[in-house]
Each structure stands twice: as C-alpha cells, then as structure tokens.
Amino acid sequence: MSLRFNLLKTSEKSLRLGKLISIKNEQKIILDTPNCLAYTGRGCVPHLTPDNLHNIPLVEAVNVTLEHFIDVQPPPSTQFPDGIHKFLNFEEYLVFIDVRDSGNLKPVSNNTDKYVSVYTCHGVRQVMSDSYIEYMNIYKPDVFASLADKITDEVPSLKRIKKSVDRTLKWLDDALNNVKVGIHVFGVLTGHNNREERIRSAQETAKRNVSGFVLNGNFLGNTSRERINILKSSLDNLPSNKPRLTYGLGAPEDILLGVSEGIDLFDTHYAVKMTDAGHAFTFSLDVKNDLDSSKNQKTINLWNTNFCDDTQPLLVGCQCYSCQNHTRAYIHHLLNTHEMLASVLLMSHNLFHYTIFFKNIRESISQGTFFSKAEQFFKIYGDGFKQEKQEKEMIDSSTIILKN
Known part of the structure; x- marks a missing residue:
C-alpha cells in the first residue's frame, strides 16, 4: 500500500490545500484536505450502519480506536485473517488507527516506560509497545498513530512532560523499525503546555521517516484560542510536505482557527456529540x-x-x-x-x-x-x-x- 500527500497550495498565512492519496490493491482513495476522519465507536460510525454511511458521499476516511477493542488481549479481532478493513466493512475507506479514543479521552492511571494505560468498558487495560505493533501488523490499516504517552493531568510537572516526550519518541522508533512494509505511521507530538518541549517533540519527530503528524488539543485550555496557541508551537516546527491531524478541535469555529494555522485533518466527534x-x-x-x-x-x-x-x-x-x-x-x-x-x-x-x-x-x-x-x-x-x-x-x- 502506498500513501502520499500532495500539497497543492500554501499561503503566507499558513493556509494549506492538499490531497492525501492511498493506493491499495489497485484501489485509489483520494482525501482532499482540509478534511475530517469519521469518528467510530467500537468499529462503526455511531448510529449508522455501513449502508447509511455509504449514503454520505464525501466521507472517505475513518478513525478507528484500539481502546474500543482491547477488553481482552489479544483482541478477538486480531484472529480475523483479512485485516481491519474487511473485518469492519471499511474496504472502501482509508482506515486510520490510534490507541486512545480521541473524542472521549478519559484520564487513567499513569503510563510507564513499558505500556500505555487505556480505558475499556471492562476497566483499565495496558498496551505494550511490541503488542501494539503486532496488532497493527495483523490489522494492516492504511495508517496508524504511534504509541504515545498522552498527559491527562491537569497540572503536570516539567519532569512529567519531558518523560512523555522521551517515551513517545522511543515508541515511535519501535513502530518505524518493526512495522510491515506498506503500513504507514503518523508520529504523535507531545509536550503538553510547555513550549520548549513541544518544539523538541516536533523537531525530533520530524527527523523520523513518518508519513504525517498527530497533535492532541485535549486538556490544553478551555478556549479555542488557548488550544491553538499551544498547538502552534508544534505546528511552526513541522515540515510542510506531510499532513497534520489534530484532535480536540471539533466545533466549526475551532476548525476555522485550525485551518488558518495549517492543520489538514480533524476528527468528527463533535458531530456525534451534537447528535446525541x-x-x-x-x-x-x-x-x-x-x-x-x-x-x-x-x-x-x-x-x-x-x-x-x-x-x-x-x-x-x-x-x-x-x-x-x-x-x-x-x-x-x-x-x-x-x-x-x-x-x-x-x-x-x-x-x-x-x-x-x-x-x-x-x-x-x-x-x-x-x-x-x-x-x-x-x-x-x-x-x-x-x-x-x-x-x-x-x-x-x-x-x-x-x-x-
């Protein structure tokens, strides 16, 4: 599977227009950017069957969360031999996988150098770096986000923030060194609310052979302006030729501000929240x-x-x-x-x-x-x-x- 990002237009004010192109088994999916990845819960877009989803023609990509499948390890879905696309009936879509639920990121017990804690319907579970990569090699998504030490503390210490960056970079190296050919990795940027650590995370991640970047806007302030100002420290230190996906910016005013700062991809949890x-x-x-x-x-x-x-x-x-x-x-x-x-x-x-x-x-x-x-x-x-x-x-x- 090949994945490439064509940046068609940029401006001095950070606006970007592009195409994320996925080619797999002679099937081509073109995702025009700025755009969104359809949020899923336990493998389906909330409230919609696959037939309902097919009636929405501009949906080209979905965001699947491992947290929803890992009540037991290994997840039963890893026993399906034909990959995550066929298992979830998403064969016509670009499938992006992340560890944690971007739309409902609940604080859980602290992560360690060996694992990330996730919140499941049967309680807290731990995901090891090697296990996560093994699952991705079985699922064969188009793209997945590297394992990341996302901070959910309200007021984390500088030591905690630095440790988060170090762990995330180590896990990114593990993913890049062990993922099968044809599966692409987005590097996750951390650093929480510390400008220097956000810059370090962005610059170090950009040195790796990643296909794109993931930024998390959750737990970074109460207003759109606060979140954007913090994320800007990361965005200003990224290369222009790779896509940027951001969580936590869902309301239309958030999207407009995000687009104005050069963000390419968003999630759709806000649509789910308003529907509910x-x-x-x-x-x-x-x-x-x-x-x-x-x-x-x-x-x-x-x-x-x-x-x-x-x-x-x-x-x-x-x-x-x-x-x-x-x-x-x-x-x-x-x-x-x-x-x-x-x-x-x-x-x-x-x-x-x-x-x-x-x-x-x-x-x-x-x-x-x-x-x-x-x-x-x-x-x-x-x-x-x-x-x-x-x-x-x-x-x-x-x-x-x-x-x-």
Whole structure:
C-alpha cells in the first residue's frame, strides 16, 4: 500500500490545500484536505450502519480506536485473517488507527516506560509497545498513530512532560523499525503546555521517516484560542510536505482557527456529540446561502417543542437523506418517543453537513476567500456563544487571529 500527500497550495498565512492519496490493491482513495476522519465507536460510525454511511458521499476516511477493542488481549479481532478493513466493512475507506479514543479521552492511571494505560468498558487495560505493533501488523490499516504517552493531568510537572516526550519518541522508533512494509505511521507530538518541549517533540519527530503528524488539543485550555496557541508551537516546527491531524478541535469555529494555522485533518466527534444531544447542524461558511443564519444559531435543538408541527426539513436546501425525506416535526416526535431512528437521521444529516462544511472551506481557500468568509462566520454566529464569558472572549480573540 502506498500513501502520499500532495500539497497543492500554501499561503503566507499558513493556509494549506492538499490531497492525501492511498493506493491499495489497485484501489485509489483520494482525501482532499482540509478534511475530517469519521469518528467510530467500537468499529462503526455511531448510529449508522455501513449502508447509511455509504449514503454520505464525501466521507472517505475513518478513525478507528484500539481502546474500543482491547477488553481482552489479544483482541478477538486480531484472529480475523483479512485485516481491519474487511473485518469492519471499511474496504472502501482509508482506515486510520490510534490507541486512545480521541473524542472521549478519559484520564487513567499513569503510563510507564513499558505500556500505555487505556480505558475499556471492562476497566483499565495496558498496551505494550511490541503488542501494539503486532496488532497493527495483523490489522494492516492504511495508517496508524504511534504509541504515545498522552498527559491527562491537569497540572503536570516539567519532569512529567519531558518523560512523555522521551517515551513517545522511543515508541515511535519501535513502530518505524518493526512495522510491515506498506503500513504507514503518523508520529504523535507531545509536550503538553510547555513550549520548549513541544518544539523538541516536533523537531525530533520530524527527523523520523513518518508519513504525517498527530497533535492532541485535549486538556490544553478551555478556549479555542488557548488550544491553538499551544498547538502552534508544534505546528511552526513541522515540515510542510506531510499532513497534520489534530484532535480536540471539533466545533466549526475551532476548525476555522485550525485551518488558518495549517492543520489538514480533524476528527468528527463533535458531530456525534451534537447528535446525541438531539441537535442538528445549521451553520454555514457561505452565509448568503444559510437561511437560518439570521437566528445566529449553529444548531437547532430538536427536543424543543417549537418543532412539534414544523414541516420544514432540518435545513432548507440540504441534500442529505434526512432533509430530503423527513421533517423537523417527525424527528422531534422520534426523539420524544425514544426511537433509535431519531439518532440515525440526525447523525446522517450532521455528518453530511460536516463534510460539506469542509468542502466549502477547501473551495474558499482555492478562491482566496477563506479569511473573509471566516470573519463573516464569527460575526454571524458570534451571539450564539455568549452563554459563558470564556466563550465570548474566545470569539473576540478568534476574529483578531483571522484578521491577521
């Protein structure tokens, strides 16, 4: 399997437009960037069957988490001889595997030089570096993230942060030296909130023969601006010719800030979170075409009784299956009767809408209109973030960043 990243366009303001191309058994998958990897739980996109997922045409890649499979070791899925693509019915997608759940990174007991602790439905388990590489050689994903000592402490010491960087680099070397040919490795950048250690992690990882980089935005501050400022220490020290994947930046304003700093790939856990809450996406980068923008809402809450007799689709003009076939009133009814179909229809819409949002971002970069549209986005939807003082400060700061 071959994997290459073609950087098509860059700008002095860090904007990037590219293509991540995977070729395996004469099958070519082209992932235009900036883009997203569909979040999965226990091997499937939450609430969707493979048929549902196939109806969302812009989904080209999925993010699978070993943490969801490792209740016992070795995981029973490693006994399947044909690899993770066929086991999970993801043969048409680029499959990326990481150890821990990027969307729900729970603090667990401390890691050691020999293993990483993970949180499973049957309690805490430990993953050894050699075991992890063995599983990846069996699964044969397109790409996997190297084992990493991710810090979940609220206030880690400098000694703890340095140890995290050292362990992660050692485990990266183990992966690169022992992975089978054709399986590609993304190096994970650590350093938590320490600028010097983040720079060291980025520079040392960039010296290795990695196919890309993973940055974790979780536990790095309460606002988008705080997280981006910390991640920027890593981003500024990476080569431009390899893709960057980031966790913890899921809301649309997070994505716009991340794209403006040169991030290529994001996860979709935010879409899952909003679906579970009964919300449907209505935001748009192209404000002129967004009929709901006058309400300054990124989402609508389908639990709201105002929708009990609303015969409009979730979003007027949306081409997803849910909007083409069902109404707000019907989905409101399904939620109140606790029907599983409510989550299926909401997730179908939200994931479809999310991928369209990324498509619009790519088009705006190509046309040179990204920053003007992003600034307009913050103006239109800014009032919806006034629930907390921190969120309001984040919007003001974000607009300044985008202007610069």
